[in-house]
Amino acid sequence: MSEVRDFYETIEGCRTHILRGGQGAPLLFLHGANGAGRWMPFMAELAKEFDVIVPEHPGYGKSDTPAWLDNVGDLANFYLSFMKHLGLKDVTIVGTSMGGWIASEIAVRDSARISKLVLVASAGLRVKGTPPGDLFLWNAEQLTRNLFHSQELAEKMLAMPLSDEDRDIGAKNRLMTARLAWSPRLFNPELEKWIHRIELPTLVLWGRNDALIPVVYAERFREAIPGASVKIIENCGHLPHAEKSAEFVAAISDFAK
Numbered sequence: 252m253s254e255v256r257d258f259y260e261t262i263e264g265c266r267t268h269i270l271r272g273g274q275g276a277p278l279l280f281l282h283g284a285n286g287a288g289r290w291m292p293f294m295a296e297l298a299k300e301f302d303v304i305v306p307e308h309p310g311y312g313k314s315d316t317p318a319w320l321d322n323v324g325d326l327a328n329f330y331l332s333f334m335k336h337l338g339l340k341d342v343t344i345v346g347t348s349m350g351g352w353i354a355s356e357i358a359v360r361d362s363a364r365i366s367k368l369v370l371v372a373s374a375g376l377r378v379k380g381t382p383p384g385d386l387f388l389w390n391a392e393q394l395t396r397n398l399f400h401s402q403e404l405a406e407k408m409l410a411m412p413l414s415d416e417d418r419d420i421g422a423k424n425r426l427m428t429a430r431l432a433w434s435p436r437l438f439n440p441e442l443e444k445w446i447h448r449i450e451l452p453t454l455v456l457w458g459r460n461d462a463l464i465p466v467v468y469a470e471r472f473r474e475a476i477p478g479a480s481v482k483i484i485e486n487c488g489h490l491p492h493a494e495k496s497a498e499f500v501a502a503i504s505d506f507a508k
Contacts, residue, residue: 254272255270255271255272255290255298256269256270256271256272257269257270257290258271259313260336260337262329262332262333262336263309263317263319263329263332264317264319265309265314265315265317265320265329266314266315267306267307267309267314267315267333268288268306268307268312268313268314269304269305269306269307270287270289270290270294270303270304270305270306271302271303271304271305272290272294272295272298272302272303273297273298273299273300273301273302273303274298274301274302275300275301275302276301276302276341276342276343276366276507277301277302277304277339277340277341277342277343278297278301278302278303278304278342278343278344278345278503278507279304279306279330279334279339279342279343279344279345280294280297280303280304280305280345280346280347280350281306281308281330281344281345281346281347281350281351281353281354282305282307282308282311282347282349282350283347283348283349283350283351283372283490284348284349284386284424284425284428284432285421285424286307286311286312286420286421286424287305287307287312288307288312288313288420290305291492291493292496293492293493293496293499293500296496296497296500297500297503297504300504300507301343301507304337304339306333308326308329308350308353308427309325309326309329310423310427310430310431311423311424311427312420312423312424313420316423316427320427322431322439323349323352323353323356323375323431323432323439324356324439324441326353326356326431327353327356327357327359327360328360330353330357331357331360331361331364334364335364339364340364341364341365341366342364342365342366343365343366343367343368343369343503343507344357344358344365344367344368344369345369345371345503346368346369346370346371346373347371347372347373347490347491347492348371348372348373348374348463348464348489349374349428349431349432349437350371350373351370351371351372351373351374351375352373352374352375352432352437352438352439352442354368354369354370354373355368355370355373355375355442355446355449356375356439356442358449358451359442359445359446359448359449362449362450362451365451366451366452367451367452367453367454367506367507368449368451368452368453368454369453369454369456369503369506370453370454370455370456370472371456371457371491371492371499372456372457372458372461372463372464372468372489372490372491373455373464373468373472374432374437374438374464375437375438375439375442375446376438376442376443376446376468376471376472376475377435377438377440377443378465378467378468378471381465381467381468382436383436383437383463383464383465383468384397384462384463384464385436386428386463387429387433387436392409395408395409396409397462397463397488397489398462398463398488398489398490399488399489399490399493399494400458400459400460400486400487400488400494401486401488401494404493404494437464443475446475446476447475447476447477449476449477450477452478452506453472453476453478453479453480454479454480454481454482454502454503454506455469455472455473455476455479455480455481455482456481456482456484456491456499456502456503457469457481457482457483457484457491458483458484458487458488458489458490458491458494458495459483459484459485459486459487460486460487460488461487461488461489462488462489463488463489464489466483469481469483480506482502484498484499484502
């Protein structure tokens with residue numbers, strides 16, 4: 252595996268923080284509301300097979316907040332420019348939670364540079380009668396506990412010390428998530444209308460015990476995207492890449508092959 256690079260690129264006027272490592276076909280990982288400012292163990296595992304590219308979205312983490320950023324569709328358009336800027340082709344996009352929402356919006360617009368799509372506990376659609384959990388009302392402890400099925404793992408996360416920089420970035424990420432997903436909560440009626448236009452091999456990956464976006468949403472995405480397949484990970488909450496990383500990596504590896 253090649254050494255992990257930590258660098259910045261200016262795209263659409265936005266100075267964007269990027270982590271990149273590995274070799275092989277490109278895999279673009281689009282993070283959720285918590286951000287992705289560190290190279291995580293699941294990224295290292297994926298980098299054994301893929302050229303893993305992990306940007307922090309505009310408005311999140313160490314990336315700038317551009318004046319043009321008003322909604323998730325703006326992020327989708329940004330990532331079309333991002334892939335062109337980096338010369339990426341035949342990309343596997345893996346999007347988790349809000350990142351899955353962004354990935355869906357990208358694929359609806361233009362899939363020319365994309366080979367496969369993996370939506371992990373994705374926001375963006377709505378199941379009538381089953382609203383998602385309201386992350387905007389949960390305090391920090393409630394949010395952490397609701398993101399994980401394993402409360403032992405949640406306890407470990409809660410016990411981890413936070414630096415001042417971590418707190419500042421966390422506040423920035425929460426503010427941007429509220430700006431993008433407050434109303435309507437975590438979905439886009441326009442995506443509902445056009446998601447059937449996605450004509451890519453698509454894997455919908457979900458934790459059985461997701462308390463933020465319930466597992467019934469996996470079937471909603473399968474119904475909405477022609478030919479999509481679903482894999483449910485047992486004893487797992489909203490973050491399969493963190494809670495069940497070995498199964499997460501294996502599912503993506505098998506699907507990409």
